[in-house]
Amino acid sequence: MNELFIHPKEGGELPRTEEANQRIREEQRAKILDGARKVFARKGMAATMADVAAAAEVSQGLAYRYFASKEAIFHVLVEQAVQSGIAGIQRVPKMQGTPGERLGFLVSMAWEGRREYPEIYQLLYQVLDDETTSDDIRELIGRQGQTYQDVLRQLIVEGQATGEVAEGDPDKLVIVLLSCLDGLSRQALREPEWVKKHFPETEIILRIFKPSSEYRERPDLPGRFSL
Amino acid sequence: MNELFIHPKEGGELPRTEEANQRIREEQRAKILDGARKVFARKGMAATMADVAAAAEVSQGLAYRYFASKEAIFHVLVEQAVQSGIAGIQRVPKMQGTPGERLGFLVSMAWEGRREYPEIYQLLYQVLDDETTSDDIRELIGRQGQTYQDVLRQLIVEGQATGEVAEGDPDKLVIVLLSCLDGLSRQALREPEWVKKHFPETEIILRIFKPSSEYRERPDLPGRFSL
Amino acid sequence: MNELFIHPKEGGELPRTEEANQRIREEQRAKILDGARKVFARKGMAATMADVAAAAEVSQGLAYRYFASKEAIFHVLVEQAVQSGIAGIQRVPKMQGTPGERLGFLVSMAWEGRREYPEIYQLLYQVLDDETTSDDIRELIGRQGQTYQDVLRQLIVEGQATGEVAEGDPDKLVIVLLSCLDGLSRQALREPEWVKKHFPETEIILRIFKPSSEYRERPDLPGRFSL
Amino acid sequence: MNELFIHPKEGGELPRTEEANQRIREEQRAKILDGARKVFARKGMAATMADVAAAAEVSQGLAYRYFASKEAIFHVLVEQAVQSGIAGIQRVPKMQGTPGERLGFLVSMAWEGRREYPEIYQLLYQVLDDETTSDDIRELIGRQGQTYQDVLRQLIVEGQATGEVAEGDPDKLVIVLLSCLDGLSRQALREPEWVKKHFPETEIILRIFKPSSEYRERPDLPGRFSL
DNA sequence: AATGAATGAGTCTTCATTCAT
DNA sequence: GATGAATGAAGACTCATTCAT
Numbered sequence: 001m002n003e004l005f006i007h008p009k010e011g012g013e014l015p016r017t018e019e020a021n022q023r024i025r026e027e028q029r030a031k032i033l034d035g036a037r038k039v040f041a042r043k044g045m046a047a048t049m050a051d052v053a054a055a056a057e058v059s060q061g062l063a064y065r066y067f068a069s070k071e072a073i074f075h076v077l078v079e080q081a082v083q084s085g086i087a088g089i090q091r092v093p094k095m096q097g098t099p100g101e102r103l104g105f106l107v108s109m110a111w112e113g114r115r116e117y118p119e120i121y122q123l124l125y126q127v128l129d130d131e132t133t134s135d136d137i138r139e140l141i142g143r144q145g146q147t148y149q150d151v152l153r154q155l156i157v158e159g160q161a162t163g164e165v166a167e168g169d170p171d172k173l174v175i176v177l178l179s180c181l182d183g184l185s186r187q188a189l190r191e192p193e194w195v196k197k198h199f200p201e202t203e204i205i206l207r208i209f210k211p212s213s214e215y216r217e218r219p220d221l222p223g224r225f226s227l
Numbered sequence: 228m229n230e231l232f233i234h235p236k237e238g239g240e241l242p243r244t245e246e247a248n249q250r251i252r253e254e255q256r257a258k259i260l261d262g263a264r265k266v267f268a269r270k271g272m273a274a275t276m277a278d279v280a281a282a283a284e285v286s287q288g289l290a291y292r293y294f295a296s297k298e299a300i301f302h303v304l305v306e307q308a309v310q311s312g313i314a315g316i317q318r319v320p321k322m323q324g325t326p327g328e329r330l331g332f333l334v335s336m337a338w339e340g341r342r343e344y345p346e347i348y349q350l351l352y353q354v355l356d357d358e359t360t361s362d363d364i365r366e367l368i369g370r371q372g373q374t375y376q377d378v379l380r381q382l383i384v385e386g387q388a389t390g391e392v393a394e395g396d397p398d399k400l401v402i403v404l405l406s407c408l409d410g411l412s413r414q415a416l417r418e419p420e421w422v423k424k425h426f427p428e429t430e431i432i433l434r435i436f437k438p439s440s441e442y443r444e445r446p447d448l449p450g451r452f453s454l
Numbered sequence: 455m456n457e458l459f460i461h462p463k464e465g466g467e468l469p470r471t472e473e474a475n476q477r478i479r480e481e482q483r484a485k486i487l488d489g490a491r492k493v494f495a496r497k498g499m500a501a502t503m504a505d506v507a508a509a510a511e512v513s514q515g516l517a518y519r520y521f522a523s524k525e526a527i528f529h530v531l532v533e534q535a536v537q538s539g540i541a542g543i544q545r546v547p548k549m550q551g552t553p554g555e556r557l558g559f560l561v562s563m564a565w566e567g568r569r570e571y572p573e574i575y576q577l578l579y580q581v582l583d584d585e586t587t588s589d590d591i592r593e594l595i596g597r598q599g600q601t602y603q604d605v606l607r608q609l610i611v612e613g614q615a616t617g618e619v620a621e622g623d624p625d626k627l628v629i630v631l632l633s634c635l636d637g638l639s640r641q642a643l644r645e646p647e648w649v650k651k652h653f654p655e656t657e658i659i660l661r662i663f664k665p666s667s668e669y670r671e672r673p674d675l676p677g678r679f680s681l
Numbered sequence: 682m683n684e685l686f687i688h689p690k691e692g693g694e695l696p697r698t699e700e701a702n703q704r705i706r707e708e709q710r711a712k713i714l715d716g717a718r719k720v721f722a723r724k725g726m727a728a729t730m731a732d733v734a735a736a737a738e739v740s741q742g743l744a745y746r747y748f749a750s751k752e753a754i755f756h757v758l759v760e761q762a763v764q765s766g767i768a769g770i771q772r773v774p775k776m777q778g779t780p781g782e783r784l785g786f787l788v789s790m791a792w793e794g795r796r797e798y799p800e801i802y803q804l805l806y807q808v809l810d811d812e813t814t815s816d817d818i819r820e821l822i823g824r825q826g827q828t829y830q831d832v833l834r835q836l837i838v839e840g841q842a843t844g845e846v847a848e849g850d851p852d853k854l855v856i857v858l859l860s861c862l863d864g865l866s867r868q869a870l871r872e873p874e875w876v877k878k879h880f881p882e883t884e885i886i887l888r889i890f891k892p893s894s895e896y897r898e899r900p901d902l903p904g905r906f907s908l
Numbered sequence: 909a910a911t912g913a914a915t916g917a918g919t920c921t922t923c924a925t926t927c928a929t
Numbered sequence: 930g931a932t933g934a935a936t937g938a939a940g941a942c943t944c945a946t947t948c949a950t
Contacts, residue, residue, distance in 0.1 A: 028910095046357070199402075288938095583725070633867070664891070740914065
């Protein structure tokens with residue numbers, strides 16, 4: 001072994017420096033969160049702390065040194081998910097391009113995120129669907145959802161003004177779009193391979209915004225059952 | 228004196244008739260299933276038998292007279308949900324009207340069901356999302372899903388032939404449509420009132436099938452981020 | 455149908471006479487006890503009232519009209535078993551014949567009973583082995599056991615006086631004999647066919663009473679490990 | 682302020698060494714088995730895990746860290762009991778001495794074991810008498826019983842050849858001897874003090890093997906009821 | 909900083925017993 | 930006299946959390 005190089009930090013007998021401890025703490029914390037994210041996404045709150053510890057390759061006891069409870073871990077995971085989403089969203093309205101273009105970008109970005117990290121979204125749905133979710137977690141997610149909806153709505157209204165987006169109640173369009181993303185996102189969890197292969201683009205989703213000359217041109221079709 | 232021995236008491240009524248018992252059994256069974264459907268939809272398998280019994284207004288013990296286990300109740304609920312769905316679907320292809328009309332009807336019917344009985348669908352998603360779901364339940368649902376996809380796909384292909392339905396990979400369209408319904412269905416669980424009020428129609432959903440002249444007319448827009 | 459003969463008690467519309475009721479009551483009671491004896495012998499107190507009712511071909515409710523509790527049924531069964539045993543025993547000392555002959559008869563009778571009705575004895579052992587058995591049941595059995603032991607002991611002492619029975623502490627001989635019967639009786643429950651076929655006689659058991667010239671003639675053998 | 686987040690505390694001891702854990706595990710395991718042996722012997726499978734845990738002075742939860750189920754504990758206990766028995770038995774045939782002497786030793790050893798550790802045998806009987814006993818446990822015991830019977834039988838046959846053992850069907854003698862031991866063993870559970878005091882020796886039991894000149898010398902006695 | 913042994917409250921399930929008819 | 934639906938109190942087992950080292 002080449003002794004010309006020494007690695008100061010690996011002295012072995014020296015007491016750990018505070019920075020080293022700091023670093024270790026951060027790494028362990030991240031490790032636990034990563035493990036937790038995986039098992040929570042798959043099993044929801046039914047995942048056990050044993051699952052989490054195993055996935056993170058730490059002891060159960062250690063998990064409790066870093067987080068006060070199973071719910072606390074959940075809380076952090078949700079917060080991370082929310083943060084990662086909000087950041088991108090808020091930049092979109094300030095971007096250049098027509099409203100329709102920005103809308104397209106927003107949706108594309110949203111889908112990208114869901115396709116890449118379906119577990120994160122799975123987690124969010126789990127939380128929302130589970131009525132035992134504590135209110136502060138619920139509110140956390142609610143805030144992000146609202147941000148999302150606000151931005152989307154604004155772009156839609158602007159897009160309708162320029163004619164790029166089809167007429168219709170903007171709130172409904174928002175809901176339908178988000179629901180569609182949610183649904184696809186779940187699909188991505190059930191069949192990750194299929195979705196990754198077949199859904200690189202969002203064109204089909206965006207059709208709900210498309211102005212359709214034909215729609216207005218065929219007023220003779222029998223009401224809501226027609227295309 | 229010890230009271231271990233008793234003498235048969237005299238007097239009293241006749242035992243219930245068999246029909247009466249039959250009726251009681253059916254009512255209780257239904258009551259338990261109804262209660263179970265509610266709590267399972269809200270809490271998934273995390274719902275306790277205490278929840279179920281309370282929702283059904285019976286004792287926990289009684290629930291076990293009617294069903295062998297929590298999972299058995301689940302199984303019956305899923306079976307019912309699946310059955311109620313399949314019946315309607317299979318009639319659609321044989322109906323009259325253009326493919327597009329039939330497609331519109333199918334979607335309309337599907338949405339109707341989801342809007343009216345969101346718990347049923349919630350239940351199905353819970354089951355599919357929960358990785359501990361037993362394989363036979365999973366297969367049960369899979370069968371229905373397949374039926375649904377087959378019918379939808381067929382109508383889409385026919386619709387594309389007549390020009391009523393937009394071009395595109397039918398499989399993708401199927402997935403997007405179903406995902407959209409799923410997402411809205413969940414939305415309906417979170418905000419039942421809102422959905423009931425704002426979503427009596429399926430027009431927006433159907434837009435994903437709409438042929439759009441404009442799409443082809445504006446090939447100059449920058450790729451996948453445009454509308 | 456020949457109307458010349460009438461059966462007064464089967465009039466159908468007439469109220470049941472008190473005697474008829476009485477008879478029915480006795481029959482049902484016996485039926486329940488018979489069923490109970492079977493299942494208790496096999497499963498001990500682990501037998502359920504559902505088992506008992508099924509074996510007796512009555513409803514569970516009815517069993518509770520006749521007996522206050524599961525334990526009460528047990529109590530009666532034990533009492534019956536005890537009674538059936540004591541009766542025979544007490545006649546033996548007054549019989550004619552040498553003490554040895556009477557002893558032989560007593561043992562033979564005891565074995566006969568155990569071979570014919572192993573369930574009864576199984577029941578008794580179950581009761582004694584189960585420490586949750588109530589004290590009054592325990593005492594009931596204790597009384598019979600004592601009677602048995604007293605009679606046996608008396609005959610042994612007399613037999614030793616006449617030289618028909620081997621020397622030795624009569625109490626020990628009593629215990630060994632009864633233990634031997636118990637053991638064989640259990641064997642009879644595990645392998646009823648085998649025992650019925652191979653153990654029609656008690657000669658081997660009685661050997662413990664036999665005076666043995668050889669025993670005293672070979673005082674050179676090394677203590678208790680020799681024959 | 683909500684306390685969901687905590688910061689890893691500093692300071693503290695090192696984790697237990699692996700040897701320490703190893704020792705703790707072995708001790709606790711033994712403790713649980715000891716407690717279980719006591720309560721199972723007394724109450725059979727009717728003993729509750731609460732009983733077991735209390736007897737072992739551990740929490741119920743801990744018992745499940747060491748054993749997968751109540752039945753698993755039972756299984757281990759039975760296995761231990763069987764093992765402890767078989768070991769001694771198999772050495773006997775190879776010992777020196779006449780067949781009769783070896784037989785005497787075997788019985789003496791067997792009785793010693795039953796007198797010292799009646800719970801172990803109680804346990805085995807409980808298991809065999811309880812019809813719900815799983816087949817693998819039943820087989821486990823069956824194997825030991827067979828070993829025992831084989832050895833005994835062989836010694837009896839040899840003893841009969843040398844004239845040390847009385848004539849008669851060896852199989853019957855085996856059964857009677859084992860039954861007698863069983864019965865006494867149960868007696869030892871009901872009256873441990875009495876048995877410990879009065880039964881230090883097996884001479885009485887061995888009488889069933891003793892050749893008796895008198896038996897053949899008094900053929901005038903009336904059949905099977907005589908001594 | 910880390911481990912893993914230990915606890916106890918909570919969940920599913922069974923079953924003796926009661927009640928309505 | 931008889932039935933069978935209904936109840937509630939245990940009991941086996943799991944798992945979040947704490948404790949000792």
